[in-house]
Amino acid sequence: MSSEAQYSLADFYFTDTEDPLIPPPEFGDWYKAGRWAFDLFEPEMQGAVEPVMKIIRGGKSRTVVNLSSYNYLGLAAHPEVIEAGKRALAKYGTGACGSPMLSGMTDLHRELEHELVAFTGHEDVMLFNSGFGGGLGTLTGVLRKGDLAILDDKCHLCLIDGVKLAKAKLQFFSHNDPAALDEVLTKTASRPRRLVVIEGVYSMDGDHAKLPELLEVCGRHGVGVMIDEAHSILAFGEHGRGVVEHYGLPPSAVGLQYATFSKSFAHAGSFVAGNKDLIRYLRHYVNGYAFSCALPPAVVGGLLKALELGTRDNSLREKLWANVEHFRAGAESLGLDLGDSNSQVFPIIIGGDRQMLYEQCIAMNDAGLFLAPVDFPSVAEDSLRYRVAVTAAHEFVDLDRALQILEDTVVKAMAEAGTLDQARAKAAASKARREGKLNGHEQLNGSSEWQTMAKFLARQATAIANSSNKRARITQLSSMAYDMFVERARDPAGSYDKLVRAYEELNWREGVDALKTVRDELRRGRA
Numbered sequence: 001m002s003s004e005a006q007y008s009l010a011d012f013y014f015t016d017t018e019d020p021l022i023p024p025p026e027f028g029d030w031y032k033a034g035r036w037a038f039d040l041f042e043p044e045m046q047g048a049v050e051p052v053m054k055i056i057r058g059g060k061s062r063t064v065v066n067l068s069s070y071n072y073l074g075l076a077a078h079p080e081v082i083e084a085g086k087r088a089l090a091k092y093g094t095g096a097c098g099s100p101m102l103s104g105m106t107d108l109h110r111e112l113e114h115e116l117v118a119f120t121g122h123e124d125v126m127l128f129n130s131g132f133g134g135g136l137g138t139l140t141g142v143l144r145k146g147d148l149a150i151l152d153d154k155c156h157l158c159l160i161d162g163v164k165l166a167k168a169k170l171q172f173f174s175h176n177d178p179a180a181l182d183e184v185l186t187k188t189a190s191r192p193r194r195l196v197v198i199e200g201v202y203s204m205d206g207d208h209a210k211l212p213e214l215l216e217v218c219g220r221h222g223v224g225v226m227i228d229e230a231h232s233i234l235a236f237g238e239h240g241r242g243v244v245e246h247y248g249l250p251p252s253a254v255g256l257q258y259a260t261f262s263k264s265f266a267h268a269g270s271f272v273a274g275n276k277d278l279i280r281y282l283r284h285y286v287n288g289y290a291f292s293c294a295l296p297p298a299v300v301g302g303l304l305k306a307l308e309l310g311t312r313d314n315s316l317r318e319k320l321w322a323n324v325e326h327f328r329a330g331a332e333s334l335g336l337d338l339g340d341s342n343s344q345v346f347p348i349i350i351g352g353d354r355q356m357l358y359e360q361c362i363a364m365n366d367a368g369l370f371l372a373p374v375d376f377p378s379v380a381e382d383s384l385r386y387r388v389a390v391t392a393a394h395e396f397v398d399l400d401r402a403l404q405i406l407e408d409t410v411v412k413a414m415a416e417a418g419t420l421d422q423a424r425a426k427a428a429a430s431k432a433r434r435e436g437k438l439n440g441h442e443q444l445n446g447s448s449e450w451q452t453m454a455k456f457l458a459r460q461a462t463a464i465a466n467s468s469n470k471r472a473r474i475t476q477l478s479s480m481a482y483d484m485f486v487e488r489a490r491d492p493a494g495s496y497d498k499l500v501r502a503y504e505e506l507n508w509r510e511g512v513d514a515l516k517t518v519r520d521e522l523r524r525g526r527a
């Protein structure tokens with residue numbers, strides 16, 4: 001691994017500079033050294049999102065099979081959707097020019113709300129001009145200081161940031177684990193106002209919520225649930241109503257059903273559905289709704305058509321699921337580790353080799369496959385991955401081409417590096433787990449995450465020791481350390497011991513000393 005590849009974006013969150021407008025100079029050096037890899041970010045799409053399309057990366061245009069866009073039903077370039085958007089543009093002009101509360105609401109926006117009420121089965125729906133802003137805003141609307149929000153530990157950042165902005169207390173439970181949720185709810189039983197937040201399909205892992213079991217736990221504790229169906233709306237359920245419908249549950253099984261318009265709907269923005277009283281209240285208490293311009297009418301026109309196409313029959317979903325099965329079978333036969341995915345989103349987990357992550361991503365791109373790398377801190381440092389989004393617009397021939405490129409690039413590289421057998425074993429364990437033959441959590445290597453955290457903290461200890469602005473750096477680390485692992489640990493008091501054990505497992509004596517330095521500095525910083 002090259003020396004810059006041992007660092008990730010998480011390392012440069014911290015800075016020694018005296019002025020917030022001056023970014024850390026070492027970030028600039030790292031960026032320059034890794035320029036070849038950074039070229040993978042912000043590629044330019046040369047037209048509407050299509051399954052095969054042209055993109056510009058590193059100044060060069062290429063035709064690629066696109067497995068990166070969340071266009072799950074393939075509606076982004078659908079002629080009827082485009083026509084509907086054009087009609088709305090011609091009638092309503094370019095912008096809503098006001099917040100929905102004052103002057104941004106049109107009859108078209110209202111029509112979309114009504115259609116979404118009929119679609120979701122909830123009493124009322126409100127629209128947001130952003131997906132991220134809608135998730136974040138909804139939580140700031142319902143939570144207050146002193147409340148407790150209990151989130152699945154793989155929840156999207158917009159939900160985590162929403163809780164933080166609301167100044168509510170944030171606690172996590174282990175991903176998709178009803179027993180862990182039960183434990184948190186039991187331990188926090190004395191708190192008066194609690195809310196559980198989960199997702200329909202988790203975007204980094206592609207697994208869907210074990211909704212009936214999780215809801216049973218919440219019901220037993222009398223705690224309400226908000227579900228983020230960003231990746232599951234229109235894709236899951238007989239009529240596309242999401243994971244709630246997939247499990248045959250009534251809409252009222254969840255207190256709030258939120259979803260974005262940026263994925264299966266192929267637009268931008270989001271909505272939240274719930275009972276009338278709650279949505280009426282939220283219209284006044286979500287600042288990102290009351291104090292932000294409404295969705296552009298052309299988008300609303302297109303959304304209405306996307307909703308109609310996604311619900312008038314099941315043909316798009318049937319094509320999507322046939323494609324999902326085709327891709328899964330092909331990727332599994334290559335020995336790729338697809339984690340616990342059981343949706344149209346697949347991680348291809350390659351382990352901790354960051355250099356390989358980027359090198360193979362470029363090789364795939366050059367060969368005609370567009371896949372994005374997913375790096376720490378978005379995912380754990382030992383499970384770096386590519387993420388695949390299969391859509392209804394792909395044909396088997398596109399997916400076969402993508403599988404061939406995967407075989408020629410990343411599979412070959414993993415075989416050469418000796419990591420393919422490990423991936424194969426993990427894939428077999430995941431498959432057995434999916435088929436109910438293994439209990440998932442017993443099979444996880446519990447200490448590997450702590451080993452990654454241990455290495456990360458050791459790097460920070462060195463940086464603190466060499467820092468010219470120790471005080472700022474320690475304060476930053478203390479807040480990030482809290483966010484990253486104290487909050488996430490089911491047993492925060494045991495975190496230090498787990499880290500020390502991880503160093504011992506790594507047989508890394510200096511690591512223990514480095515960790516002690518961090519702990520002492522953090523204590524001094526807080527004092």
Ligand SMILES: Cc1ncc(COP(=O)(O)O)c(C=O)c1O
Nearest residue numbers: 130131132156203228230260262
């Ligand atoms: C689960 C989840 N919620 C919310 C969002 C935010 O949605 P948007 O991209 O539409 O802002 C995303 C984005 O990827 C997501 O994955």
